[in-house]
Amino acid sequence: MSNIVEQLDAKISAALSGWNFYTTVLALLVFAYIAYPIIFHDEPDTHPMLLARQASASPVRQPGESAVYRSLEVPHGYPLKTGLNVKEPDAPKWSGGRDGDLRDIWRQVARGAHSEQGGSNVPAGKILTVLGKEDVKDHDVGDVSREINIIGKHIRQHGVTRVAIYLPNSIEFLSTVFACAFYGLSPILIPYNQPSNVVLELLQKTSAECLVAAAGALPLADVGQRVSSLKEIVWVVEKSSRQMDWHQKPEGTGNRVGVSVWHDLVLDQKRTTSVELPTSEQGSKPANITTIWQKKQGAMGEVIEFTHQNMVAAIAAQISALPARQRMSPSDLFLPADAFTHTYVLTLTLAALFSHASVAITSVASPGVDLSLVTRNIAPTIIVASAETAASLHRATHPTATSGLKKFAYYTETKALAGGRMPTDTLLTRLNAPIRAAVGSTPGKLRLLFVSERVGAGSPPLTSEQLSDLRVFTGARVIYALTAAQVAGAVSQTSIFDYRREEGRSGTHSHFGVPLSSVEVKLVDTSTHRTTDKGNPEGEITVLGPAVAGGKAALGVTGTFRDDHTLAYV
Numbered sequence: 001m002s003n004i005v006e007q008l009d010a011k012i013s014a015a016l017s018g019w020n021f022y023t024t025v026l027a028l029l030v031f032a033y034i035a036y037p038i039i040f041h042d043e044p045d046t047h048p049m050l051l052a053r054q055a056s057a058s059p060v061r062q063p064g065e066s067a068v069y070r071s072l073e074v075p076h077g078y079p080l081k082t083g084l085n086v087k088e089p090d091a092p093k094w095s096g097g098r099d100g101d102l103r104d105i106w107r108q109v110a111r112g113a114h115s116e117q118g119g120s121n122v123p124a125g126k127i128l129t130v131l132g133k134e135d136v137k138d139h140d141v142g143d144v145s146r147e148i149n150i151i152g153k154h155i156r157q158h159g160v161t162r163v164a165i166y167l168p169n170s171i172e173f174l175s176t177v178f179a180c181a182f183y184g185l186s187p188i189l190i191p192y193n194q195p196s197n198v199v200l201e202l203l204q205k206t207s208a209e210c211l212v213a214a215a216g217a218l219p220l221a222d223v224g225q226r227v228s229s230l231k232e233i234v235w236v237v238e239k240s241s242r243q244m245d246w247h248q249k250p251e252g253t254g255n256r257v258g259v260s261v262w263h264d265l266v267l268d269q270k271r272t273t274s275v276e277l278p279t280s281e282q283g284s285k286p287a288n289i290t291t292i293w294q295k296k297q298g299a300m301g302e303v304i305e306f307t308h309q310n311m312v313a314a315i316a317a318q319i320s321a322l323p324a325r326q327r328m329s330p331s332d333l334f335l336p337a338d339a340f341t342h343t344y345v346l347t348l349t350l351a352a353l354f355s356h357a358s359v360a361i362t363s364v365a366s367p368g369v370d371l372s373l374v375t376r377n378i379a380p381t382i383i384v385a386s387a388e389t390a391a392s393l394h395r396a397t398h399p400t401a402t403s404g405l406k407k408f409a410y411y412t413e414t415k416a417l418a419g420g421r422m423p424t425d426t427l428l429t430r431l432n433a434p435i436r437a438a439v440g441s442t443p444g445k446l447r448l449l450f451v452s453e454r455v456g457a458g459s460p461p462l463t464s465e466q467l468s469d470l471r472v473f474t475g476a477r478v479i480y481a482l483t484a485a486q487v488a489g490a491v492s493q494t495s496i497f498d499y500r501r502e503e504g505r506s507g508t509h510s511h512f513g514v515p516l517s518s519v520e521v522k523l524v525d526t527s528t529h530r531t532t533d534k535g536n537p538e539g540e541i542t543v544l545g546p547a548v549a550g551g552k553a554a555l556g557v558t559g560t561f562r563d564d565h566t567l568a569y570v
C-alpha cells in the first residue's frame with residue numbers, strides 16, 4: 001500500500017511541475033471532497049464551553065493573592081480529594097471508603113491475580129519487564145508478593161528503617177517500595193545513574209541505614225566508609241553477573257555493614273515465606289517516602305519527604321482526572337518511560353496498578369530515552385515520558401513530514417484537532433497517514449501520552465504547536481503536566497480533550513491545564529508581579545492541599561491563570 005502511495009506521490013510531484021488553472025480547480029475539488037467531512041463532520045470530543053472555562057476560581061481572595069483555583073471536580077467549600085476511597089471487599093456498598101495507603105494498591109493487584117485463579121470478577125493486570133530486544137518477562141503476582149515479604153522481613157530484622165533505593169526502573173524497585181509500606185520502613189528514592197559521589201552524599205544527607213542498589217552501580221568500599229549511618233546493603237544482581245560473589249563486605253568498616261544479595265535471599269526463603277501480606281493493624285501508619293529533586297542530572301538535589309497520605313491523594317486525583325471512558329483499565333498496557341524516582345511517574349504507575357492495567361517496566365526508562373527503542377517489542381496504550389523524550393520524538397519525526405501527500409495528511413489532522421476532534425482512523429488515513437512516530441511494536445495502539453514539565457529542573461519547553469504535532473505523530477491524546485519538588489504527582493495538567501493549538505509561541509511552554517483535584521493553586525504577589533492589577537493575575541505559583549508535602553508549597557516560579565483558567569508560566 002505504501003508503495004502505491006509513494007508512486008502516487010511521485011506522480012503528483014511530476015504533475016505539480018505542470019501546474020495550471022485546471023489542476024488548481026481539480027485540487028480544490030479533491031480537497032473539498034476528501035477533507036471537508038474529516039474536518040467538519042463530527043462533533044468535537046468535548047463541549048467548547050468546557051475548554052473556555054476549565055477551572056473554578058474562589059469567590060473571595062486574600063490581599064496580595066489571586067483567587068484560589070480548583071479543578072471543577074472539587075467545588076470550593078468542599079474538601080479536596082484525599083485518597084483512594086478503598087472499601088473492603090465485603091463492606092456494604094453505601095459505606096464510605098478509606099483514603100488508604102500504598103499497601104492498598106498492592107493488595108488491589110494481588111486481589112486481581114488471586115481472583116483470576118478463583119474465577120471471580122476482579123480483573124487481573126500483568127506486570128511485565130521488558131528485557132533487551134526480544135525478551136519480555138511476565139511476573140507472577142504471587143511471587144512478587146512473596147518477594148515483598150522476604151525483603152521487608154529481611155530489612156526489618158536488621159533493625160533499620162531508612163531504606164535508600166538506588167535502582168533503575170525494575171520490579172525490584174516497586175517491590176522494595178511496597179515492602180517498605182508493609183513493614184513500616186521509610187524508602188528514600190535516589191535518582192539512578194548519578195555520579196557516585198553525588199549518590200554517596202545523598203545517602204549521607206538522608207541518613208540511609210539500608211541500601212538496596214544495583215550491584216556494581218556504586219563502589220562498595222566508598223559506600224561503607226562514607227555513609228556512616230549505613231548498616232545493610234542488598235545488591236540486586238542482573239542474571240548475567242550472578243556468577244560473581246557479591247557477598248563481600250566493604251573494607252574498613254569493621255562489621256558495621258552487612259551485605260546480602262536479593263536473588264539469594266529469595267532463593268533461600270522462597271519455600272518458607274508465604275504470599276500472604278501482613279494485614280494493616282488498626283491505626284498503624286506506613287512511614288514517609290523521601291524523594292530527591294534535582295536541578296539537573298548529576299546535581300545535588302533537594303530532599304522532600306512525602307507521607308503516604310500525600311501519595312494516595314495524588315494517585316486518586318490522577319485516576320479521577322480522566323473522564324470515565326478514558327480511564328486506565330484492564331485493557332491498557334501502561335509503560336513508564338521515565339524514572340520512578342519522579343513522583344509523577346511513580347504516581348501514574350501506581351494509578352495504573354490500582355486500576356488493574358498491565359504495566360511494562362523497562363530499566364532504560366529515564367529522561368530523554370528514545371521511545372521507539374523502549375517500545376520495540378511491546379505495544380503500550382499509555383506512556384508517561386519526560387519532556388526531553390517528547391521533544392526529541394518531535395524533532396525526530398517532524399522534518400520528515402515533507403512529501404506532499406504526507407503534508408496534506410498532517411494538515412487535515414491538525415485541522416481536525418483544531419476543530420476539537422481527535423482524528424480517527426478512516427479509510428483516508430489508512431491510505432495516506434501523516435508521518436507517524438515509531439512508537440510501539442503494533443502501530444496505532446498508543447492512546448495516551450503523559451508528559452511532564454519539572455519546575456526548575458531544566459526540562460525543555462514544549463509549545464502548544466509541538467503538543468499538537470505529537471498528537472498527530474503518535475495518534476494519541478497528550479497530557480502536559482506541571483510537576484514540582486514538593487507536590488506528589490502533578491500540580492496541574494491539561495485536559496485530555498484540550499487540543500487547541502496556539503501558534504507562534506516558539507520556545508515558550510504551553511499552558512499546564514488545571515489543578516489536579518488533590519490540590520488548589522493560587523498566585524501570590526512578588527516584587528515584580530502583582531495579582532491585584534486588572535487583567536489576568538500573575539504571581540508566584542503556590543500550591544496547597546493533601547498532595548503537597550507539608551500541605552503548602554511556593555514553587556519559586558511566576559505563573560498566570562489565563563482567561564480559560566488554565567495555569568501557565570509568565
Ligand SMILES: *[C@@H]1O[C@H](CO)[C@@H](O)[C@H](O)[C@H]1NC(C)=O
Pocket residue numbers: 288305306307549550
Ligand atoms: C513525614 O513527613 C512530614 C512532612 O511531609 C513530616 O511533617 C512528618 O513529621 C514526617 N513523619 C515522620 C515520622 O518523620
